Amino acid sequence: MLNKKTVDDLKNLKGQKVLVRCDFNVPLKDGVIQNYNRIDGAIPTIKKLLDGGAKVILCSHLGKPKGEPLPEMSLAPVAPALSERLGVQVKFVSDPKVTGEETRKLASELKDGEVLLLENTRYRAEETKYGKDDAAVEYAKELAALCDNNIFVNDAFGTAHRAHCSNVGVTKFCKENVVGYLMEKEIKFLGEAVENPVRPFVAILGGAKVSDKINVINNLLDKVDTLIIGGGMAYTFLKAKGEEIGNSLCEEDKLDYALEMINKAKEKGVNLLLPVDHVEGKEFSNDTESKVVDTIDAGWSGFDIGPKTVENYKKALEGAKTVVWNGPMGVFEFEKFAEGTLEICRAVADLKDATTVIGGGDSVNAVKRLGFADKMTHISTGGGASLEFLEGKELPGVAAADNK
Secondary structure (H helix, E strand, O other), X not given: OOOEOEHHHOOOOOOOEEEEEOOOOOOEEOOEEOOOHHHXXXXXXXXXXXXXXOEEEEEOOXXXXXXXXXXXXXXXOHHHHHHHHXXXXXXXXXXXXXXXXXXXXXXXXXXXXXXXXXXXXXXXXXXXXXXXXXXXXXXXXXXXXXXXXXXXXXXXXXXXXXXXXXXXXXXXXXXXXXXXXXXXXXXXXXXXXXXXOOOOEEEEEOOOOOHHHHHHHHHHXXXXXXXXXXXXXXXXXXXXXXXXXXXXXXXXXHHHHHHHHHHXXXXXXXXEEOOOOEEEEOOOXXXXXXXXXXXXXXXXXXXXXXXXXXXXXXXXXXXXXXXXXXXXXXXOOOXXXXXXXXXXXXXXXXXXXXXXXXXXXXXXXXXXXXXXXXXXXXXXOOHHHHHHHHOOOOOHHHHOOXXX
């Protein structure tokens, strides 16, 4: 998975037409972009192609229009944002068919160093049905034809775990298929962290449900030295051990699995850490009554790890050389229950000479909101994709690129 051709392997770009799959799935409010991170992340790859004299065609999805050309999910606002950052006017056509006549005309007339942004690829229902019907194959062909079946660059890690027309289908019809700088970085940091870590290797898993991370836990127990568990999922593990958890989140159908993982950790010699105290609350709200306890009281729920647990987890992180973190330690969106996540965040950020990889939507949001983003080695752009990577799965969007 790690040995893929990248944009740096492309030769003689001048005059070449290149189709680039980006991740412009940006948050919009009344047609205004709320966060430019994903657009900024795509710029280095696009600039590399433009500097080489290529004719660049960009494509992406935005939201889930489910095959309907919904105006509120148009990529139109992205074009001026790109123009500003690239110093080149990015052409855009409001095309409900994505690959319609006007789009094809613009693509055919592109000059060296010019950029065309396509409309939301999911305006066509076929986009998400690649491998399931013939219409999807035709759509993939139409997308590839825009760049004269020439070069395809996939720089959208966020959709790498999906086999869609615009990230996997097009590779069947393009001569060269490579990954962009963003994808290369994701593969490097996530891949090396899991497959070839500098030890001690510590993984921190949080979030609400064990079921979301079943395969991740199983896969990481074969690789890590220490596995730290927090968040709502910890209560399923604690109940499996026979502890009282009150009204805390618990997946009854995963108790046997949790016990199995506890035993697997023992067999493998992995240090599996669970909370030893908690910040409990009466109700799911920032205003609820709360207190620190060793055991959850009846009628109460655990909403964050307690101070003793924080100290245990920080001690376990001391000297770590590789850290992968996916999922917050508590209900961090409520200030009252954000302390555990904040403290662990700080401990990871303060590590010296360590590779620290943050994967998954909520943990990324936590790190950014708490102000530690610039202290982490790598922050993954793909929630679902990074989880599947940590599970050890092959990602279709990565597998489709040419090997070196």
